[in-house]
Amino acid sequence: MSPIITIADLSKTYATGFEALKHVTLEIESGEIFALLGPNGAGKTTLISIVCGLVNASQGRVTVGGHDIVRNYRAARKMIGLVPQELTTDAFESVWATVNLSRGLFGKRRDPALVEDILRRLSLWDKKDSKIITLSGGMKRRVMIAKALAHEPQILFLDEPTAGVDVELRRDMWNLVRKLRSDGVTIILTTHYIDEAEEMADRIGVINRGELVLVEDKAELMRKLGKKQLTLQLLQPLDAIPGSLSSYGLELSDDGGELTYSYDTQAERTGITALLRDLADAEIRFRDLRTRQSSLEEIFVNLVSDAK
Numbered sequence: 001m002s003p004i005i006t007i008a009d010l011s012k013t014y015a016t017g018f019e020a021l022k023h024v025t026l027e028i029e030s031g032e033i034f035a036l037l038g039p040n041g042a043g044k045t046t047l048i049s050i051v052c053g054l055v056n057a058s059q060g061r062v063t064v065g066g067h068d069i070v071r072n073y074r075a076a077r078k079m080i081g082l083v084p085q086e087l088t089t090d091a092f093e094s095v096w097a098t099v100n101l102s103r104g105l106f107g108k109r110r111d112p113a114l115v116e117d118i119l120r121r122l123s124l125w126d127k128k129d130s131k132i133i134t135l136s137g138g139m140k141r142r143v144m145i146a147k148a149l150a151h152e153p154q155i156l157f158l159d160e161p162t163a164g165v166d167v168e169l170r171r172d173m174w175n176l177v178r179k180l181r182s183d184g185v186t187i188i189l190t191t192h193y194i195d196e197a198e199e200m201a202d203r204i205g206v207i208n209r210g211e212l213v214l215v216e217d218k219a220e221l222m223r224k225l226g227k228k229q230l231t232l233q234l235l236q237p238l239d240a241i242p243g244s245l246s247s248y249g250l251e252l253s254d255d256g257g258e259l260t261y262s263y264d265t266q267a268e269r270t271g272i273t274a275l276l277r278d279l280a281d282a283e284i285r286f287r288d289l290r291t292r293q294s295s296l297e298e299i300f301v302n303l304v305s306d307a308k
């Protein structure tokens, strides 16, 4: 696959002197779902805003579909649909009018069948004649997506798409994103919901204090950084860990009733076989066991706190 967006050495210093982005280099592949994950103020919106031409970069270069976003702004922007964090739309227009207008802004011919399809997919068809002001927050958010899709963009940016929406809308949103991807749309979403990235993304970028600290295939990330824990529920509680087991870094919990061993899933040897043998030699018996893999949330928290 070839990159549809290239971001090279991108930095942004706001007029206040604040460095919101520091030397960010990133390529987005055509057709992927890329999640940009980061805490508040990390620079996610700034990055999106630069790619969409809303904020000027202080340094670096961005191309969208091969078009330089500064020199060839119109061609680049036409490829992009943006769903901003804030709801910005004309409150007194009808849904139908506002979505058609968005299409017109990009110089696209009217296409009522296409707009109907978008509204139906977003469960907005029965609201097409409603004024935006009369809609609920969740419905308004759907309208923002419909507007962003109206000119048939190849790339869709979703800035915090599910912040403050209910569970049902969140599910709908995820389904829509998957459907769009299967239609070939490249999707970049920002989120602080780790489960959202875990569920949706093909690749994940973690941004912290303006720096892109990691970009990785999601499955690879979980495999690489994921630690696993084996917990044994003992038949007889232990007062202390026997000296013969000291090399395993075991932890005793539940009043001596549980013994936990942490191991690296990537390591050539996990050490489990040896541990079980040494436990038998020490006459420590267990009645049950469980294993647990660290979640993306733990990986993320570790990354962000390491970078501080």
Ligand SMILES: Nc1ncnc2c1ncn2[C@@H]1O[C@H](COP(=O)(O)OP(=O)(O)OP(=O)(O)O)[C@@H](O)[C@H]1O
Pocket: 014, 015, 016, 018, 020, 038, 039, 040, 041, 042, 043, 044, 045, 046, 047, 192
């Ligand atoms: N116009 C501006 N002038 C000065 N500083 C700004 C401006 N816009 C954003 N910032 C600062 O840049 C930093 C990054 O902001 P940005 O909105 O990109 O973060 P974010 O990762 O999207 O955060 P959130 O998750 O809260 O939306 C913040 O500290 C913010 O206060």
